[in-house]
Structure formats: structure tokens, C-alpha cells
Amino acid sequence: xxxxxxxxxxxxxxxxxxxxxxxxxxxxxxxxxxxxxxxxxxxxxxxxxxxxxxxxxxxxxxxxxxxxxxxxxxxxxxxxxxxxxxxxxxxxxxxxxxxxxxxxxxxxxxxxxxxxxxxxxxxxxxxxxxxxxxxxxxxxxxxxxxxxxxxxxxxxxxxxxxxxxxxxxxxxxxxxxxxxxxxxxxxxxxxxxxxxxxxxxxxxxxxxxxxxxxxxxxxxxxxxxxxxxxxxxxxxxxxxxxxxxxxxxxxxxxxxxxxxxxxxxxxxxxxxxxxxxxxxxxxxxxxxxxxxxxxxxxxxxxxxxx
Amino acid sequence: xxxxxxxxxxxxxxxxxxxxxxxxxxxxxxxxxxxxxxxxxxxxxxxxxxxxxxxxxxxxxxxxxxxxxxxxxxxxxxxxxxxxxxxxxxxxxxxxxxxxxxxxxxxxxxxxxxxxxxxxxxxxxxxxxxxxxxxxxxxxxxxxxxxxxxxxxxxxxxxxxxxxxxxxxxxxxxxxxxxxxxxxxxxxxxxxxxxxxxxxxxxxxxxxxxxxxxxxxxxxxxxxxxxxxxxxxxxxxxxxxxxxxxxxxxxxxxxxxxxxxxxxxxxxxxxxxxxxxxxxxxxxxxxxxxxxxxxxxxxxxxxxxxxxxxxxxxxxxxxxxxxxxxxxxxxxxxxxxxxxxxxxxxxxxxxxxxxxxxxxxxxxxxxxxxxxxxxxxxxxxxxxxxxxxxxxxxxxxxxxxxxxxxxxxxxxxxxxxxxxxxxxxxxxxxxxxxxxxxxx
Numbered sequence: 001x002x003x004x005x006x007x008x009x010x011x012x013x014x015x016x017x018x019x020x021x022x023x024x025x026x027x028x029x030x031x032x033x034x035x036x037x038x039x040x041x042x043x044x045x046x047x048x049x050x051x052x053x054x055x056x057x058x059x060x061x062x063x064x065x066x067x068x069x070x071x072x073x074x075x076x077x078x079x080x081x082x083x084x085x086x087x088x089x090x091x092x093x094x095x096x097x098x099x100x101x102x103x104x105x106x107x108x109x110x111x112x113x114x115x116x117x118x119x120x121x122x123x124x125x126x127x128x129x130x131x132x133x134x135x136x137x138x139x140x141x142x143x144x145x146x147x148x149x150x151x152x153x154x155x156x157x158x159x160x161x162x163x164x165x166x167x168x169x170x171x172x173x174x175x176x177x178x179x180x181x182x183x184x185x186x187x188x189x190x191x192x193x194x195x196x197x198x199x200x201x202x203x204x205x206x207x208x209x210x211x212x213x214x215x216x217x218x219x220x221x222x223x224x225x226x227x228x229x230x231x232x233x234x235x236x237x238x239x240x241x242x243x244x245x246x247x248x249x250x251x252x253x254x255x256x257x258x259x260x261x262x263x264x265x266x267x268x269x270x271x272x273x274x275x276x277x278x279x280x281x282x283x284x285x286x287x288x289x290x291x292x293x294x295x296x297x298x299x300x301x302x303x304x305x306x
Numbered sequence: 307x308x309x310x311x312x313x314x315x316x317x318x319x320x321x322x323x324x325x326x327x328x329x330x331x332x333x334x335x336x337x338x339x340x341x342x343x344x345x346x347x348x349x350x351x352x353x354x355x356x357x358x359x360x361x362x363x364x365x366x367x368x369x370x371x372x373x374x375x376x377x378x379x380x381x382x383x384x385x386x387x388x389x390x391x392x393x394x395x396x397x398x399x400x401x402x403x404x405x406x407x408x409x410x411x412x413x414x415x416x417x418x419x420x421x422x423x424x425x426x427x428x429x430x431x432x433x434x435x436x437x438x439x440x441x442x443x444x445x446x447x448x449x450x451x452x453x454x455x456x457x458x459x460x461x462x463x464x465x466x467x468x469x470x471x472x473x474x475x476x477x478x479x480x481x482x483x484x485x486x487x488x489x490x491x492x493x494x495x496x497x498x499x500x501x502x503x504x505x506x507x508x509x510x511x512x513x514x515x516x517x518x519x520x521x522x523x524x525x526x527x528x529x530x531x532x533x534x535x536x537x538x539x540x541x542x543x544x545x546x547x548x549x550x551x552x553x554x555x556x557x558x559x560x561x562x563x564x565x566x567x568x569x570x571x572x573x574x575x576x577x578x579x580x581x582x583x584x585x586x587x588x589x590x591x592x593x594x595x596x597x598x599x600x601x602x603x604x605x606x607x608x609x610x611x612x613x614x615x616x617x618x619x620x621x622x623x624x625x626x627x628x629x630x631x632x633x634x635x636x637x638x639x640x641x642x643x644x645x646x647x648x649x650x651x652x653x654x655x656x657x658x659x660x661x662x663x664x665x666x667x668x669x670x671x672x673x674x675x676x677x678x679x680x681x682x683x684x685x686x687x688x689x690x691x692x693x694x695x696x697x698x699x700x701x702x703x704x705x706x707x708x709x710x711x712x713x714x715x716x717x718x719x720x721x722x723x724x725x726x727x728x729x730x731x732x733x734x735x736x737x738x739x740x741x742x743x744x745x746x
Contacts, residue, residue, distance in 0.1 A: 059396040059414070060421030076741050078734060079716075144564030145503050145582060164564035169723055172568070255512050256567035257719035269513070273710040274392055274417055 053280035070281035082258040102188025127186035135250035138179040199225035235297040355409035356385040358591035362660035406634035419455035426457030439667035460627030464662025468587040475606030485610030506561035508583025517715035526615025536700030539739040542732040590681040609684040623692035663689035704746040
């Protein structure tokens with residue numbers, strides 16, 4: 001076989017890249033579709049929403065840039081002010097309660113009690129139930145006439161009067177938080193339970209030998225062992241709660257008298273008025289609150305790592 | 307064993323990498339765009355407004371599809387929940403995927419007309435009107451978009467508005483055989499039958515459209531949202547104070563159902579249908595539901611116009627319209643369809659199962675409005691005598707924005723939920739209202 005007849009033996013006229021560069025390019029090519037998807041599905045909508053919040057866009061128009069006018073308008077709105085405080089209150093109180101209930105139940109089920117497998121599954125039911133169904137059920141339970149809670153209270157004589165749980169300022173927020181906690185605590189429960197199971201038993205035995213009682217063992221072994229998981233769970237749950245729409249919309253729609261108005265519901269009302277720019281501004285206005293939360297949680301986790 | 311990196315083994319070059327990336331981009335780009343218009347020619351997509359009556363929704367869908375089959379036009383009817391029309395249209399406008407024609411309310415028609423989304427239909431409007439005795443005056447004035455769009459963009463097909471629905475089976479034994487003529491009479495009648503589990507007055511005071519009937523009550527007491535120019539908010543006034551006095555007095559009598567300050571859009575419907583409210587103000591959908599599911603309740607109910615205040619009755623009509631989009635590739639077909647949908651045969655059948663009053667004068671002669679159906683009789687009366695949207699205020703974008711922000715229902719909530727005094731509640735409503743009006 002002559003050299004000219006075998007193309008593989010001919011010196012290539014194409015300039016080949018060094019092997020390392022080619023490997024890198026190949027890697028980039030592999031991840032490129034995912035990067036494009038993230039840009040298209042996450043980054044673009046995110047930054048577009050921020051841009052829209054600085055425009056006077058209404059349904060059917062692209063709108064023009066108006067600077068901070070939407071935010072100035074919102075700052076004058078009593079409903080917006082109410083939404084800020086209500087969102088903070090709902091996040092702090094409901095996630096605090098979810099932590100307490102989730103932790104308590106996880107500690108209980110972590111013990112060798114009879115039927116704990118069934119108990120664990122049972123505790124996950126609220127989380128498994130579609131939010132729409134769950135909160136509509138709560139709405140029925142809260143009904144002043146014929147609602148389950150009032151029937152129990154009046155039937156047992158605990159409280160003889162019918163309570164309009166969702167219709168009065170004194171009870172509306174508490175009612176929304178109760179339903180939100182009921183639906184959300186299983187996530188905390190299962191996360192903390194998983195963390196508890198990863199804490200080495202040796203540590204408990206060592207602490208026990210050193211004379212630590214149950215309370216001491218909880219603080220020096222359990223809490224450090226589940227701390228990272230609790231921080232991550234707090235972060236996720238807080239974001240979900242702050243962004244949560246169904247629990248408020250289905251129970252009170254933000255009322256009465258803005259007593260339960262939160263950012264997502266306010267943004268939805270903004271869309272109802274067909275003013276897309278203002279609705280986007282409401283959503284964007286929530287970002288600093290969430291950013292503070294994320295930074296706080298991240299710094300806690302980094303401090304643990306250090 | 308081959309120790310070469312994969313890229314080297316398969317001959318990855320700069321050219322190949324760039325080529326692969328370009329191909330990926332091209333595939334992604336092509337996949338994200340809609341099909342070319344040529345592939346969709348002569349297909350007509352119609353977004354119908356989903357209403358409470360399944361029969362009406364089915365009739366509209368079947369009629370459009372039958373028309374398409376008879377005229378060689380492929381039709382696709384998508385029924386859109388009217389509560390979601392704004393969101394759907396918003397997304398469709400942004401993505402340039404609006405249907406060929408759609409049903410929509412007056413607010414959205416005006417807004418999108420200003421954005422040049424629809425074609426003008428003056429000829430079709432005149433043709434339909436001339437063929438059927440002309441349009442009712444209120445409908446004609448309310449749907450004129452000429453100032454915003456250079457012509458009429460909507461073909462009205464029905465009006466609705468609030469009727470007063472009452473439990474005559476409870477009221478007549480209490481000595482009230484006639485419908486209340488004034489808001490004070492309404493409270494007196496409601497008090498007479500207010501006995502648990504029935505609440506006398508099932509009016510919503512929450513952040514829903516139904517609660518905006520309070521604007522009509524306020525106006526019937528002489529209160530106004532803004533001045534005649536539609537610019538300066540005038541909520542705080544002695545007339546509004548008189549209205550709030552009426553409201554607070556009624557509230558203190560305990561005739562409102564518990565929970566009405568957080569009702570959703572179906573709150574008053576459910577209260578009436580479950581026998582927990584003696585009066586509600588509703589478009590008639592509740593009557594249809596009662597007729598179908600609870601004939602006894604329906605027989606025990608009566609319909610009448612909204613009561614009057616010291617300044618008369620404010621009972622606005624809300625026209626529903628059909629429009630054709632500017633980007634439609636089947637505008638002629640869509641016009642023909644809209645003309646077909648205005649024919650008396652279809653409209654008579656539609657009125658019988660829907661919740662709309664007539665828009666054309668000849669429609670008064672349709673059997674649907676012969677008086678045997680009390681809901682339709684009430685809607686006919688509304689179509690003929692109802693007030694224009696926002697009257698005596700000016701119907702403009704600021705008005706629509708203020709209504710959508712529920713400024714008046716929120717003022718009511720401040721009084722009855724938070725216990726604010728009238729001045730404080732009016733001050734807040736005045737300030738919030740003016741902030742909205744200042745945007746326009």
C-alpha cells in the first residue's frame with residue numbers, strides 16, 4: 001500500500017487543538033444545553049421580571065422605562081405596607097411553629113415506639129395532600145356556620161359562640177398561620193428525622209457515660225448534629241412560605257381589611273388590574289427580604305463549616 | 307485500552323465544537339418558535355368566555371364548530387374561565403399567540419383596544435344593528451371604543467349586571483310581599499328574616515368584584531368616586547358619610563353573614579344556595595344554579611332591580627363583547643362567525659341557558675324574554691333601564707383600576723372590621739384613590 005493511497009497516514013491539513021483544550025471544549029459542549037436551559041428558563045424570566053418592574057407595561061403593551069415610579073407608587077400604598085409586615089409575620093411565626101412541631105415529632109418518632117413506621121407515614125399526609133385541597137378543606141373547617149371547628153367548640157361547650165375565624169382581624173392571621181403550619185410541618189419533620197438518623201449513636205453513648213442527662217445530650221449532641229439540616233430547611237421553608245399563594249388566597253384572599261395580605265396575593269391583584277409593571281414591582285420588592293434570609297442562612301452554614 | 311481523551315479519539319476540533327454548538331442553538335431556536343402561519347391557514351381559534359352554565363358553554367362551542375364545518379373552516383374553541391382571561395390574554399399578547407377572536411368584558415376590550423390589538427368592526431356592528439332593530443342605547447354608548455381605537459372593536463352579545471335576589475318564601479310570611487324599593491327598606495326586610503342560620507343581607511364586603519356593588523350603593527346615596535373630569539377623587543364627602551352610616555347601621559344589626567369580609571367570588575352564591583342568606587345581589591347565575599339543583603329554592607326566590615338610594619337607582623350594565631384580533635390570519639372568517647353568532651336563533655337559545663340580557667332591540671321579542679323566566683325578565687329590564695358603567699362617574703382607565711383595587715370595599719372593611727371612624731376610613735380611601743387616579 002502506497003503512502004498516498006492511505007489517507008490516515010497523510011499529514012492532516014487541519015490544525016488540531018491541543019488535547020487539553022479539546023477536552024475542555026468537549027466538556028463545555030456537553031453542558032451547553034443545560035446552561036442554555038437555565039438561561040432560558042431561570043435567568044431570562046428572572047431578569048426580565050426585574051426589567052418589567054421598571055416599566056409601565058400593561059396587558060397588551062411592551063411599556064416604557066419609568067425608573068422607580070412603580071416602587072414609589074407601591075410605597076404610598078397602605079396595602080403594600082400591610083403586605084410587608086404580614087409576609088414577615090407569616091414567615092417568622094409559621095416557620096417557627098413548623099420547626100417546633102417538626103422537631104418534636106421527629107424526636108418522638110426517632111424513638112423505638114410501636115408502630116412508628118405507620119406513624120411516620122401518617123405524619124406525611126398533610127404534605128402529600130394537594131395544597132388546593134388542603135386549604136379549601138381548612139376553609140370549610142373555619143366556616144362560621146357549619147364549620148367543623150365551630151361545631152366542636154360549641155358542641156362541647158368549650159366556647160358557646162360562633163367565631164368568624166377568617167372574617168375578623170383578631171383571628172384571621174392566626175387561622176391562616178395554623179393552616180399553613182399544618183400543611184408545612186411534615187417537610188420539617190422528615191428533614192429533621194433524616195438528620196437525627198445520621199447522628200452517630202456513639203456520641204449519645206459517650207455523653208451518657210460522661211453523665212450527661214437527656215436534656216444535656218439534646219443540646220450537645222442532637223442540636224449540633226441536625227443544625228445544618230435545620231438551617232437548610234429554614235431557608236427553603238421560609239422561601240416557600242414567603243412565596244406561598246394558596247394558603248392566603250384560598251382562605252382570605254388577603255382580607256379582611258388587608259389583615260392577611262401578602263406579597264404573592266398583592267402581585268396577583270396587580271395582574272388583575274392588568275398593570276404588569278406594578279405586579280412585577282410587587283414581586284421584585286420581595287427580593288430584598290428573601291435575599292437577607294438567604295444571606296443569613298448561608299453565613300450560618302459557612303460559619304459551621306469554618 | 308485507548309488512553310486518548312474522548313474528544314481526541316473522535317477528532318474534536320475547534321470547527322466541530324463550534325459546529326455542534328451552532329447546531330444545538332439552531333435546534334433549540336427552531337423548536338421554540340410557533341409553526342409558520344401557512345401551516346395554520348383557515349384555522350380559526352376562538353376563546354369563549356366560560357360561564358356558570360355548562361349548557362351555555364356547550365351551546366357556544368357546538369355552534370362555532372358546526373359553523374366551521376359548514377363553511378370549510380377548521381375551528382378550535384377554547385373556553386376560558388373569565389377570572390383568568392386577563393392572565394391568558396396577557397401571556398398571549400406577549401407571546402403573539404392571541405386567538406383569532408375572543409369573548410371579553412368591557413374593561414379588557416378598552417385596554418386592548420388602546421394597545422391596537424383588535425381590528426375595527428364598525429361595518430359589522432352597523433350591519434347587525436340594522437338587521438335587528440338597532441342596539442340598546444346603554445350598550446351602544448358603553449361599547450363605543452372610537453375614542454380609543456378609531457372605531458368600534460367589540461360586537462356586544464349580552465349584558466349582565468346585578469339583580470336583587472330574595473327569598474320570597476321567607477319574606478312573604480314576614481309580611482313583605484314586594485321587593486324593597488330602597489336600601490333602607492332592604493335592611494328592614496333583611497332584619498325581619500334574620501334568624502340563624504339565615505342571615506338577612508348576603509352582600510360581599512371582601513376583595514372581590516361582587517363587593518363593588520357597594521360602589522353602586524354609595525353612588526345611589528350621592529357619593530362619587532371622582533369629579534366630572536374623571537381626574538380628582540371625591541370619595542370623601544357628606545354623601546359618602548351618609549352611605550357609611552347606612553352600612554354601619556346594617557352591620558351593627560348583624561344582618562350580614564359571617565365571613566362576608568373574606569368571601570371569594572362564589573361566597574354570595576354559596577350563601578344563598580345553602581340557604582344562609584335571604585338577599586343577595588347577583589348577575590343571575592345563582593338563579594340558574596338554583597333552578598337546576600334546587601327547584602324548591604328557585605320557586606321560593608324572586609328577582610328585582612337593585613334598590614334606590616336618596617339619589618336614585620344605580621344599576622350599571624356590564625356589556626360582554628366579541629372581538630377579532632389584528633394578528634388573525636382569518637379575519638374575514640372571524641367576521642362571518644361573529645355575524646353568525648348574532649343571529650336570533652342562536653341568541654335565543656343562548657339567552658335561555660346563559661346569564662345575559664339582550665343588546666339588540668329586536669331581541670326583546672325573542673321567546674327567551676317573554677316573561678316566563680324571571681331572571682331573563684330582570685336582565686331585559688336591566689338592558690333597557692340600567693345605568694352606564696361607572697355612572698354618574700366617568701368610566702375611564704382610572705375608574706377601572708380603582709375598582710380592581712377594591713378601594714370602596716376596603717373602605718367598608720375599615721369601618722366594619724377595624725372599627726375605624728368614617729373620617730379615617732374616607733381619608734384612606736380618598737388618598738389611595740387619588741394615588742391611583744394620579745397615574746392616568
